[in-house]
Amino acid sequence: MDKIKQPVTLILLIPIALILLIVAYSSSQTYEQQTLIPVMKSLSAPDWLRTAMDQISFTYAGSLVSTQSLGYAGFTEFFLRKGAHVVIFFSVSFFLFRLLIHLIPSVKKAAILNLTLVILFAFSDEFHQYLTGGGRTPTFHDIILDTTGGILGLAVAFGVFVRYKKQRENWGRS
Known part of the structure; x- marks a missing residue:
């Protein structure tokens, strides 16, 4: 690797390393250590939001996801956790x-x-959760969710790359 690429490579590694460390730490915790339900139970959602949430019901990984089955705090935590999967793997990708x-x-x-x-x-994140145990439920569905986040991150990064490359070509012509 030439001397110009080395510092840039190290700089590009920093966000990846930070995200991977955060994920490793998070997946090593038990469910009880990282649940947000106690905090969310102390918060109050407006009536219109509760009414809207009551209308949503579906099955994820063989379990019913609804306010009736999880409560408002558990229902909200479900979406926060799954959203975190997408955002984290988007960022890594x-x-x-x-x-x-x-x-x-x-x-x-x-x-x-x-x-x-x-x-x-x-796969390694879900396997790590399996080894951790403690109320964590690794699922293939989460791997699909993670991969979806990764594909979205790759698509956005590719779009940025193409746009950057076109701009550089245009700058070279002027």
Whole structure:
């Protein structure tokens, strides 16, 4: 690796490393250590929001998700947790693509490696939760959710890359 790429590579590694450390810490905690339900029970939602939440009911990983089955706090926590899956894996994928495109000249190879690593990370996260136990329920559904976040992150990173590349080409012509 040439001397110019080394500092940039290290800078691009920082957000990935931070996110991976946060995920490793989070997935090592039991459900009881990280539940938000006690805090959310102390908060009050407006009536119109409670009415809207009461209308939502579906099955996720074989379990009913509704205010009737989980309560308002549990229902809200479900969406916060699943949203966190998407946001975290979006972020990992976005920053990972930035790093890989810096290291690998082929966009296609960088994208394939990115997606492969994101999926492996999703599997390892669920496996880590399995080993942790303590009320954590690793599911294949969460791996799908993580992968979806990763695909979205890759798509946005790719879009940013294409736009940046076009701008650089236009700057070179002026």
